[in-house]
Amino acid sequence: MGLNDPQWGNKNSGGPPDLEEMMRKFNRKIESLFGRSGGGSPKGGGSQPAGGMGSGIGLIVLIVALIWIASGFYIVDASQRGVVLRFGKQVEITDAGPRWHFPYPIETVEVVNLSQVRTVEVGYRDNEKNKMLKESLMLTDDENIIDIQFAVQYFLKDPAEYLFNNRMADDKETVRQVAETAIREVVGRSKMDFVLYEGREQIAASTTKLIQDILDRYKSGIIVSKVTMRNAQPPEQVQAAFDDAVKASQDRERQKNEGQAYANDVVPRAKGAAARLMQEADGYKQRVVANAEGDASRFKQILVEYEKAPQVTRERMYQDMKQQILTSTSKVLVDQKSGGGNLLYLPLDKLIQSTNPGADAPPAAKTAEQLAVPAEAAPAPRVRESLFGREREAR
Secondary structure, rough: OOOOOOOOOOOOOOOOOOOOHOOOEEEOOHHHHOOOOOOOOOOOOOOOOHOOOOOEEHHHHHHHHHHHHOOEEEOOOOOOOEEEEEOOOOEEEEOOOEEOOOOOOEEEEEEOOOOOOOOEEEEOOOOOEEHHHHHEEEHHHHHHOEEEEEEEEEEEEOOHHHHHHOOOHHHHHHHHHHHHHHHHHHOOOOOOHHHHHHOOOHHHHHHHHHHHHHHHHHHEEEEEEEEEEEEOOHHHHHHHHHHHHHHHHHHHHHHHHHHHHHHHHHHHHHHHHHHHHHHHHHHHHHHHHHHHHHHHHHHHHHHHHHHHOOHHHHHHHHHHHHHHHHHHOOOOOOOOOOOOOEEEEOOOHHHHHHHHOOOOOHHHHHOOOOOOEOOOOOOHHHHHHHHHHHHHOOO
């Protein structure tokens, strides 16, 4: 009898509902769903057969069994692997696709994602300003303390090793401890300037290799893909002094570069001047040698002619030498005995320079400082002839 029945409480006022009647109704509904005839009571009222209660319990057990069997189905994605455990022991590793295993508690499945890239921070958490000094402060080979922050990216390669060989439940903590150990070893073998400046990439590469070696030694099933150096600097307590040292080093490098630039400018010029002087000296040497060889050749030719006609050759040489000497002087010789007239001073060289200052005058006219000529211009050629005649007679 239902609670909403208006006759509820007339016969059995204050009593609980009839549980057996409720079970019979439930069994009749289940049997009607499966096409079986119901075991209802006759009109006059009667008792339900004893087999109806047993069949309903069997049906419930069957449904529970089906649900239990259905709970063994699972699906593995393409990026995942399933590890089947039978009473806690590994049985198999399943690939992608729909799978089935004996339901709990006989077998269980651990699904491991192998393609997910995981990241762990060392020396900071989530933000570089949120420092973890216990992890970041390290000692270098030259006994200096530096503050290093870096991140490690990794993923899983073996689900069985990952599940059974890692003592810690959190794989990030395992990788963090291994990474901290590796970076301390690498930095401890390096100088401070190498870690802070030119050696960051080498430090990251060496740390990656060492982390992977340790993880493989432990058979952790983890493979490291990349180590990224976030920050490397001295501790904050000595940052000001370190900045001064860095500025001094930069000034030194700048001065060295300026000196090198000056040397690159001066040295080529000096080499060019030296090469020019060497070429001029070589040219002077060749000219002197050529002149000497020419003079020697001319002397030999004159010697041949002198042996043929000594008197004529000697006179010719005397006339040539006298002409060469007199053409380079500004003096004019005048025979005062033959001409007793007045002398007139004419600065011919000054007059020629004033009329034509840009042109090159003959050597005799250009270098003449004084010129003494007789008042009578006609006898001048005769005076010179007489002078030449006297010189010849003297010889």
